[in-house]
Amino acid sequence: MIIRFLGTGAADWKGVPESFPGYRYFSSALIDGTLLIDPGPDVFASAERYGIDLSGIKFIINTHSHGDHFSRETLDRLTSAGAVFIPLKEGGFASLCNHKVLALKGNHGTCPDCVHFLIGSGDRVLYYALDGAWLLYEEVEAIKNARALVATTPASANAQGNNPTSSSGPRKPVDMIVLDATIGDVPGDYRIFEHNNLNMDREIRQTLLPYIDRFVISHMALTLHRPHNELSEAMAAEGFTTACDGMTLEI
Ligand SMILES: [Zn+2]
Numbered sequence: 736m737i738i739r740f741l742g743t744g745a746a747d748w749k750g751v752p753e754s755f756p757g758y759r760y761f762s763s764a765l766i767d768g769t770l771l772i773d774p775g776p777d778v779f780a781s782a783e784r785y786g787i788d789l790s791g792i793k794f795i796i797n798t799h800s801h802g803d804h805f806s807r808e809t810l811d812r813l814t815s816a817g818a819v820f821i822p823l824k825e826g827g828f829a830s831l832c833n834h835k836v837l838a839l840k841g842n843h844g845t846c847p848d849c850v851h852f853l854i855g856s857g858d859r860v861l862y863y864a865l866d867g868a869w870l871l872y873e874e875v876e877a878i879k880n881a882r883a884l885v886a887t888t889p890a891s892a893n894a895q896g897n898n899p900t901s902s903s904g905p906r907k908p909v910d911m912i913v914l915d916a917t918i919g920d921v922p923g924d925y926r927i928f929e930h931n932n933l934n935m936d937r938e939i940r941q942t943l944l945p946y947i948d949r950f951v952i953s954h955m956a957l958t959l960h961r962p963h964n965e966l967s968e969a970m971a972a973e974g975f976t977t978a979c980d981g982m983t984l985e986i
């Protein structure tokens with residue numbers, strides 16, 4: 736499974752010039768070139784900047800209706816070109832060509848309908864958890880049972896994706912999680928009740944290491960983070976990949 740990050744920023748990147756160093760578009764990701772997560776307002780600008788081909792998009796799913804994740808104009812343009820929008824609510828399941836998708840409720844107070852996606856293709860499993868603070872109990876249960884829920888073929892023994900830090904051994908239920916990291920290391924920010932800070936991501940990683948192979952952070956706020964290179968280096972030392980726009984990850 737190939738995950739291409741079209742955008743990795745939070746809503747406070749609005750109005751920032753694209754020439755800004757380490758610029759981040761609003762968060763969105765393209766899975767295997769065919770499944771788009773979040774038709775936000777920046778999808779076309781990002782695709783143009785990073786040379787990402789959108790013509791193969793067959794299905795579009797949406798985490799929630801906040802303006803940095805959903806644009807009617809973007810959706811209309813993509814559906815006019817033949818893509819199909821699959822609205823998934825909490826508990827919703829869809830089989831979309833090679834991908835099985837299960838939607839789980841996310842903990843995102845200002846948008847109670849927010850969902851996260853467990854996505855399986857072959858023996859690979861991704862959990863996309865933007866936006867949200869902490870994972871809810873039901874999400875953790877789904878992560879533990881992920882292969883039964885969305886994998887289409889059994890886990891191949893000892894295959895470890897492309898993560899050089901993986902130890903050999905049986906595959907974990909989830910190959911990669913993309914976690915909300917909106918708030919950085921800023922203490923005392925009330926938005927922790929609907930977005931993660933880095934300490935929350937550290938706790939989540941430490942707790943879910945038995946179940947998830949690779950931890951990626953995304954949805955970084957401009958005003959609450961160090962520049963990308965500094966953040967990326969510091970978080971790599973703690974076992975995290977820091978997503979940036981145009982990045983391709985394979986599991
Ligand atoms: Zn957002």
Ligand SMILES: [Zn+2]
Pocket residue numbers: 799801843846866
């Ligand atoms: Zn949101």
